[in-house]
Amino acid sequence: MANFDILEDLKWRGAINQETDPEGLRKYLEEHDDFALYCGTDPTGDSLHIGHLIPFMILKRFQLAGYKPVIIIGGGTGSIGDPSGRSTERVLQSEATIHENEEKLTAQMVKLFGTENFKIVNNREWLGKMSLLAFLRDYGKLFQINNMLNKEVVASRLENGISFTEFSYQILQAIDFYILNRDHGVQMQIGGADQWGNITAGIDLIHRLEGQERPAFGLTIPLMLKADGTKFGKSAGGAVWLDPEKTSPYEFYQFWINQDDRDVVKYLKYFTFLSHEEIDELAEKVKTEPWKREAQKRLAEEVTKFVHGEAGLDEAKTITKALFSGNVKSLTTKQVENALAKAPSADSTSEPKNLVDFLVDAKIESSKRQAREDIKNGAIYINGDRVQDVDFVVDPAAAFDGKFVIVRKGKKKYTLVHVK
Structure with missing residues (x-):
């Protein structure tokens, strides 16, 4: 059992939106060492961006507290498309593209989580082997259409229309949670606020098949908004990617160092592993010495190091210093390309x-x-x-x-x- 109170820490960081059974989860964590939790991502692109990073930061906190994170790369669900956050049908990708994306996302996850006390699975392993008749008989029979229609993600699509393919997504995600709970000892799913309906569908399925006493929990993360009310995660040039070929470590570092004073403490709590005391000190400096931008510098350093390692952080700081001082002669050709990619x-x-x-x-x-x-x-x-x-x-x-x-x-x- 971890002596660190992970749930209190998450509350302090403003990282909990909804929980299915807060008291049951706390009791389970106090009594068991074998707690495992998961989050999933579909391979609809060849890289994650910082918006995707939001739930995975929670997964990483549980890992650092001694628990076991599991990540699903959704090779199966990604082939049909999650309706969440969309007003129209997703354009389906080829199997070759999905497979290529699976490999790239897996490599990114290994970079963030390492290889110890961590597992990556692909839901293609079980969804890809399931026949249509097995799907309908073993799982479809357990889902009531009226309940599915009431899920927010489906209800929001009814006016414009939703295909049976995307309608069935919540059943597939529920099957994922059931399989992970049954075969991999996973007790909790986490996700963004838009995943609440899918998460609760999974818990309902587990309880139907394994009994009401089976431990299964869900937790969602708040929608992250900037102080101006806009959605977090985009820069003027578009998405901020984790792939250094799509967003260089320098551009990544600059995104964080340019955050508003009104947002920086929230991001320090959410995206860094600094202690409460360190963050409180930086918060005080935002109030008393905002012109020094110490909080922004520390935020940029911590997140860039987490995503791109020490080498990526060193490169970002080298380029930043060269451009600030005007000593661009010290830069390599590649560094110049990265540093001035968005310049006139x-x-x-x-x-x-x-x-x-x-x-x-x-x-x-x-x-x-x-x-x-x-x-x-x-x-x-x-x-x-x-x-x-x-x-x-x-x-x-x-x-x-x-x-x-x-x-x-x-x-x-x-x-x-x-x-x-």
Whole structure:
């Protein structure tokens, strides 16, 4: 049994929305060492994003407290589509795409949870072997249509219509919970607030097949909103992915470091494993010294390290420091590509060109007169060096493997010029 009170910790962090049996869960945790819980994700994409990270942070907390997390990669359920959070039918993917996504998501989970005291299963193992007749006879008979229609996720779709395929999703997810409870000793399912109906359907199925005394619990996480009322998880450029090829560690770090003072303490509680005391100290600094942004820096460091490891965090901090100081010469070509992926960009030939013409052709300056004025005033930097000579010739092959020229105008306005 873990001596750490995980449920009290989750309450302090604002991480509990609904529980099916709070008293029963607490009693079970006090009396048993064998507690296991699960969360699932369908392979509808080749990477998770930080919105997906929300329930998995809870799973990780249970793991750190000594309990056993199980993750379902939904190869079976992912092939038909979860209706949750959607107003229209999901476009089904090919089996090859689903299989490829399964492998990538599995690798991401291993990176987050390690390989000890942790299990990954794929519901294709049991759903893929089940015949239609077995599905209808062994499970479909136990579900009442009127109860299924009352589930919020289904009720919200009735006006626009829902196919039998997506309607049956809650039965498949209930079967998952039953199989994990029966064969893998899993007592609890966790998920987002929109999964409540699916979770309770699973508990009902377990109790029908195994008896009312069978331990089975459900817990959902609150919908996470930003202080401005918008949904957490998106940046100006779209989703913030866990895959470093889709969102670089630098971009990931910047997302967290740019969080609003009104949100940062909530995110420290939710997305880091810092102690209550450390978070309280940082919360006080948000009130007394907000300009130092210490809470945001610590948040960015902790979450980037968790997702991308020490190496990813080091790279993110190296790029951040280089851009802040203007010392971009220290960056590698790959780091430049990551650092300025969202910066204004332009194209240039590989031929050397006078700086004034270069700036005008790249539309960094509106005219040659303005270009000369900014150069003479010391506002123009090429690849990290200030240039005040209007006759300076830009050699695109001089740095970054001849792929880029970095132009900085003023203190912070960077343009990445791609050499063609």
